[in-house]
Amino acid sequence: MLFAQRIEHLKPEGAYVVLARSQELEAQGRNIIHLEIGEPDFPTPAHVSLAGIKAIAAGQTRYNPPAGLVSLREVIAEVAGKQRDIQINPRQVVVSPGAKPNLFFPTLAVVNPGDEVIYPDPGFPTYEAMIGIAGGVPVAVPLLESKAFSFDLEAFDRLINDRTRLIILNSPSNPTGGVIPLADLQHIANAAQRYNSWVLSDEIYVKITFDNRAVPSIASLPGMADRTIIMDGFSKTYAMTGWRLGFGIMPESLAAKVDLLMTHSVGCTAQFTQIAGIEALTGPQDYVRMMVQEYERRRNLLVSGLNNLPGIHCLKPEGAFYVFPNIQGTGKTSLEIANHLLEYGVAVLPGTAFGKYGEGYLRLVFANSYENLERALERIDQALRNL
Numbered sequence: 001m002l003f004a005q006r007i008e009h010l011k012p013e014g015a016y017v018v019l020a021r022s023q024e025l026e027a028q029g030r031n032i033i034h035l036e037i038g039e040p041d042f043p044t045p046a047h048v049s050l051a052g053i054k055a056i057a058a059g060q061t062r063y064n065p066p067a068g069l070v071s072l073r074e075v076i077a078e079v080a081g082k083q084r085d086i087q088i089n090p091r092q093v094v095v096s097p098g099a100k101p102n103l104f105f106p107t108l109a110v111v112n113p114g115d116e117v118i119y120p121d122p123g124f125p126t127y128e129a130m131i132g133i134a135g136g137v138p139v140a141v142p143l144l145e146s147k148a149f150s151f152d153l154e155a156f157d158r159l160i161n162d163r164t165r166l167i168i169l170n171s172p173s174n175p176t177g178g179v180i181p182l183a184d185l186q187h188i189a190n191a192a193q194r195y196n197s198w199v200l201s202d203e204i205y206v207k208i209t210f211d212n213r214a215v216p217s218i219a220s221l222p223g224m225a226d227r228t229i230i231m232d233g234f235s236k237t238y239a240m241t242g243w244r245l246g247f248g249i250m251p252e253s254l255a256a257k258v259d260l261l262m263t264h265s266v267g268c269t270a271q272f273t274q275i276a277g278i279e280a281l282t283g284p285q286d287y288v289r290m291m292v293q294e295y296e297r298r299r300n301l302l303v304s305g306l307n308n309l310p311g312i313h314c315l316k317p318e319g320a321f322y323v324f325p326n327i328q329g330t331g332k333t334s335l336e337i338a339n340h341l342l343e344y345g346v347a348v349l350p351g352t353a354f355g356k357y358g359e360g361y362l363r364l365v366f367a368n369s370y371e372n373l374e375r376a377l378e379r380i381d382q383a384l385r386n387l
């Protein structure tokens with residue numbers, strides 16, 4: 001039987017490939033420290049889980065509006081607007097099961113076959129996948145370590161043109177932890193206006209930042225509200241990956257189209273999940289602060305530990321829970337080092353799991369305990385000495 005061409009380019013996410021390989025090793029009795037999957041190691045805050053449980057017990061288990069409960073859209077408009085210092089109307093908000101549909105559906109809604117889409121490389125693998133499904137032409141712009149992993153703006157200026165329909169940004173970034181500075185956002189915003197392009201700004205890590213770093217949003221720059229889609233969600237900030245809850249904020253006219261795509265695909269987001277989401281946004285935020293503080297402590301451990309190892313150079317990420325060390329000094333490829341570390345009991349991803357410009361780097365997740373990170377550093381040290 002034949003498959004449609006539009007899915008021929010799809011590949012599994014690198015994290016799941018490495019997870020499967022490390023689980024095989026565990027089945028053989030090996031001990032593996034998992035630094036490959038980008039998921040908080042904390043449980044969902046208890047008051048948030050309880051709100052969801054109560055909602056199920058109260059029968060809030062039915063179909064509801066495809067773009068989400070009005071009560072949740074109102075809370076998101078207020079909280080997300082305050083975070084970015086912009087006015088958001090609840091009708092601009094589309095709630096989705098996880099944040100991913102708010103990458104996918106806005107892309108389907110604005111990209112025609114043959115349109116070009118600029119995206120960060122190294123970047124979250126879903127970007128390239130969804131551009132291809134929409135029939136768009138993926139145009140990778142390198143992130144530069146020398147710019148703390150912001151866009152190579154010279155490459156950006158060379159690559160943007162009249163066919164560029166969409167520009168994807170991700171700040172703080174997976175896999176680098178980099179934050180795009182305001183001056184770069186301004187440059188990108190000017191270009192988006194000049195070429196009449198949409199911007200999809202993946203801000204899922206906006207509340208996980210270190211050293212009190214504020215993360216500017218391109219949506220708050222003059223003239224950008226009409227052409228920006230903000231994607232954000234609950235998975236990372238509130239340790240709710242399995243609940244599946246995210247949202248997009250976009251011009252009302254586009255939200256109405258994305259609402260239709262939701263209607264005819266997923267239908268709606270679970271009601272009780274959305275009730276838990278209201279509790280997450282309106283309840284106490286000290287749990288989030290505690291998680292971020294702990295991530296910061298782990299980041300500091302990992303960065304200083306990695307910088308003491310032969311052949312490794314590691315920038316201090318400003319947000320998210322990833323480090324993206326440069327391993328070029330080892331003389332090996334990313335895949336060779338990742339495979340070698342797995343032999344020593346540490347599962348990490350090669351930078352190339354995030355695009356060709358990830359060669360020469362690894363991604364390590366510090367959503368793991370301090371003690372495990374200490375042990376991982378010892379194992380990596382040993383592995384590099386025995387290269």
Ligand code: PLP
Pocket residue numbers: 038097098099100101124170173174202204233234235241245246
């Ligand atoms: N965007 C980025 C940059 C991510 O790292 C992730 C999850 O790994 C997502 C979006 C998707 O989030 P969700 O699990 O809520 O769909």
